[in-house]
Amino acid sequence: MDDEKLSNSLTKKCPSVNGENGNAKEIVDKHANKEVELKAKMSLVNGVTVIVGSIIGSGIFVSPTGVLKYTGSVNMALIVWIISGLFSMVGAYCYSELGTMIKKSGADYAYIMTTFGPFAAFIRLWIECMIVRPCSQAIVALTFSVYVMKPFFPDCQPPEDSARMLAVCCILVLTFINCYSVKWATSVQDVFTYAKLLALFIIIAVGAYLLIQGNVQYFTFEDTKTEVTSLALSFYSGLFAYNGWNYLNFIIEELKDPVKNLPRAIAISLILVTIVYLFTNIAFYTILSPQEVLGSEAVAVTFASKSFGPFAFAIPIFVALSTFGAVNGILLTSSRLFYAGACEGQMPEILTMIQIQRLTPAPAVLAISFLSMAYLCVSDIFALINYVGFATWLSIGAAVLCLPWLRYTQPNLVRPIKVPMFFPVIYLLATVFVTVVPMYASPKETGYGMLMILTSIPVYFVLIAWKNKPKAFQQTMGALNQKLQKLLMVVRPKSSQ
Structure with missing residues (x-):
């Protein structure tokens, strides 16, 4: 039929x-x-909001603990936050050349397809669809659960099983919304984006007041860890909070004058996010000791309980709203990637299909939801961050490698923006550092991440490269x-x- x-x-x-x-x-x-x-109608301001809205999710509320855990001191943790922002800026600057040279939606998937062919592109697609997107969604849903439950467990950690079940409920509710109405999904995204920004501005304002009062006792280099492996793992948590800086490239075809607006949007967004993240962390440490941060899975809740008094309940509510919106954002944007891969014949055809009553990409939404719930079998948020960090930065490093490779193999391509070769070289060296070094410090998590990546090879050769499949197999599929x-x-x- x-x-x-x-x-x-x-x-x-x-x-x-x-x-x-x-x-x-x-x-x-x-x-x-x-x-x-759809014609290009996104302005510079729209581009900035896309990047800022994509970056700011659960990371800033989860990652302070992970960064401090591997740096040992507050001052070193703040340096890691700054370097993570600069590292993301360099990568985004390289993407500005790729995005204006290869004007296809799909971002790094399109760049790798053009540069290295379908096999390498499929590995990138597999990493994003099978690891990065669902794992990130599981992390954010777990963060939502922790912040919702923390007020009921102020002196201990919320039960793991309860947190997982609440995370499943969060994903299921948003899956229904995204399958039922695109308008509902975008409305949820708008409302909850405002909530997350309001929460951060409140924290920063209170932190500025406390800083003026002289609360600087925790800003030291005492107990700084000097092991290279620990510092590399600290960047996993820091960079996770900046994840999403390349999302504007996924929809570059809809951006007005991308040659001018893409690099401007990148610069404005990442400078803004880096400043907000830095000030938010400074606010946390004006009143929280390193031991309190390390002992908390919900840093913003602990901060609110010590600084807001009877109004402490407000911050957990705002953070829960923020993370709820972030889960929705992943569901909302992932369908584009599934669609792009399916159009290239590298994803199941069903993922391109539209629900005829609701006109929503229901199969793609359901696919990402089921995968996310599978990752919830692991309740350790920081282990999940290591999984997604290794896969993310390895694949983004491969996309940045496209820049010097195309300079050498296709020098005549039109390049409206030409990035100095210094930037991709620096980024690639840093990528090697944050992907190779943690293999020694966290071999279990990186090993699992590598195994998940390697599963793409048999899948590619059996389901994609093998064209003359048996008739019985084709009929069954x-x-x-x-x-x-x-x-x-x-x-x-x-x-x-």
Whole structure:
């Protein structure tokens, strides 16, 4: 049964979709064409909000503990936060050349596809779809759970099983919202973005007041760890908080005048985020000792309980709203990546399909949700950060490698922005440091991360590179695809056919 027949059969059940009469396939085609034919209309301000909104999630509320754990002293932790911001700026600057040279949505997946071919691109796609996105979502959902439950367990850690169950509930609620209505999902994202910024500004304002009062006793280099491996692991937590600086590149086709606005948006956003992160950490340490930070899974709650008095409940609420919105953001944006991979024939076809009643990418949303809940089997947030950190920075390093490689192999490509070679070299050396060194300090987590990456190789050769599969296999997969289409009531938009 092809999509036209499937649409006709579904239309008998659903003759009208959202008040529109006609064949369900035609309705899906119409909405799909609107999406595909969107013209560049994002301004510089829109670009800045995309990057800032993507970066600021749960990281700033979780990572202070992880950074301090591996640096040992407050001052060294603050230096790691600054260097992490600068490191992200260098990577984003390199992406500005790649984004204006290879003007395709999909960011590093598109760059690696152009430079190194489909095999390397699939590995990047596999890392992002199977590790980075679902693992990041699991981290943020767990953070949401910890902050919601912490007021009920002020003197001890919330039960792990309860935290996992609440994280599952968070993911399921947002999965329903994203499958039910794109408008609902974007509204959730807008409201909860304001909540996270308000929470940070309140913390910074209180920290500034405490700093003026002379609370500087914890700002020392005492107990600084000098082991190279520990410092490398501290960058995993620091860089995790900056994750998302490359998200504007995923939708560069919709940005006005990208040659001018992409580097400007990157510069403004990352300078702003670095300053906010630095001041937020300074605020934490004006009243919290290193021991208190290390003993807390919810640093902002501990800070609020010591500085806000009877109003301490406000900060956990704001942080919970922030992390709830961050989970929604991952669900909302991941469908673009699944769609891009499926259009290249490197992801299951079902992931490009649209729910005919709600006109939402339900299969992609469900896929990322199920994977995220699988990662919730691990309740250690910092172990999850190590998993995602290793995979993320290894794959982004591969994307930055595209820049010097294309300079050598395709020197005649039009480069509206030409980054000095010094920047990609520095970034690649730093990437080697933050990916190779932790293998010795945290071999278990990096080993799991490497195994998850290596699983992409047999998948690629069996499901993608092998074209002449047995007829029985093709019939089975076709039947499975049709069953899923009927179950989810989805069809392909015209652009993916």
